[in-house]
Amino acid sequence: MKALPLSEPVLLVLLSLSDRPRHGYSILKDVEQISRGRVVLSTGTLYGALHRLLAQAWIERYGQGDGSRDSRAYRLTSRGRQNLQWEIARMKDLARLASLRLAHKEA
Amino acid sequence: MLRMYRGLLQLYPAAYRREFMEEMLRVCEQAQKDLVGLPFTARAAFYVREIAGLLAGAAHEHLTTILEVDFCPVRSRDMKPQYRFPRSTVGLMLVILAGVLLAIEQAKGIQVKYAPGGHVSAVWSTLPQFATWVLALVCLAGFAGWAILFALGRSGVQRLSNLSTEVVAEIKR
Numbered sequence: 429m430k431a432l433p434l435s436e437p438v439l440l441v442l443l444s445l446s447d448r449p450r451h452g453y454s455i456l457k458d459v460e461q462i463s464r465g466r467v468v469l470s471t472g473t474l475y476g477a478l479h480r481l482l483a484q485a486w487i488e489r490y491g492q493g494d495g496s497r498d499s500r501a502y503r504l505t506s507r508g509r510q511n512l513q514w515e516i517a518r519m520k521d522l523a524r525l526a527s528l529r530l531a532h533k534e535a
Numbered sequence: 536m537l538r539m540y541r542g543l544l545q546l547y548p549a550a551y552r553r554e555f556m557e558e559m560l561r562v563c564e565q566a567q568k569d570l571v572g573l574p575f576t577a578r579a580a581f582y583v584r585e586i587a588g589l590l591a592g593a594a595h596e597h598l599t600t601i602l603e604v605d606f607c608p609v610r611s612r613d614m615k616p617q618y619r620f621p622r623s624t625v626g627l628m629l630v631i632l633a634g635v636l637l638a639i640e641q642a643k644g645i646q647v648k649y650a651p652g653g654h655v656s657a658v659w660s661t662l663p664q665f666a667t668w669v670l671a672l673v674c675l676a677g678f679a680g681w682a683i684l685f686a687l688g689r690s691g692v693q694r695l696s697n698l699s700t701e702v703v704a705e706i707k708r
Binding site: 452468476500 | 555558561562566585588589590591592593595596
């Protein structure tokens with residue numbers, strides 16, 4: 429597994445889908461909320477990210493009750509969840525190293 | 536806005552439109568409803584963001600389809616092998632540099648021979664020799680490039696040979 433960091437929109441979309449399946453508009457709003465308004469995705473950016481994540485099988489479509497395209501929801505696959513967990517572990521490790529280095533510098 | 540949005544969506548590849556167009560329209564419509572009561576700057580930022588997102592997204596999808604390279608991958612970019620120059624490029628560039636320097640020296644020689652005092656005479660008499668040198672240099676550079684490709688096993692003949700072998704193997708299967 430190559431531990432390259434995820435791009436920020438992708439990370440936020442995956443985080444948004446980590447608790448429950450969501451449709452496009454819900455993802456847009458949730459990303460804005462979890463980033464505290466710092467990241468506001470356009471629909472073009474959102475669906476570009478969803479397209480790539482679908483292609484890599486990190487997410488999948490979920491529950492199309494009436495079969496209409498505008499009611500589609502997306503959810504994480506086990507592969508997507510695993511990649512998200514790896515990314516979080518990578519970020520934790522980086523934060524730990526940074527804290528250690530800063531503490532060492534201050535001591 | 537939605538009419539313009541729908542028009543900009545036409546810039547996307549057909550397969551992408553079939554997959555996401557209606558859904559994107561619906562999401563944009565919902566997001567637009569949130570703008571009611573917001574100041575002009577917030578609405579303008581929304582429109583600019585949406586238009587820029589669509590233009591960038593359409594360009595990305597077309598480039599990805601045509602070149603089969605994802606310019607905006609899921610993971611952050613690193614220096615992928617397909618973006619690196621092959622090592623043979625260094626050799627080829629040195630050959631071209633040598634050719635350019637040689638051409639400059641030859642040009643100086645021509646100037647000293649035909650216009651020693653700095654007086655420029657008619658060029659027609661030197662043209663055949665100049666053209667011969669240029670042709671020779673182009674042939675030399677071409678040969679050097681071919682030699683590098685041949686040494687790397689990537690010349691056209693070698694690729695065709697590999698292709699033929701693969702096709703025969705496929706047919707035998």
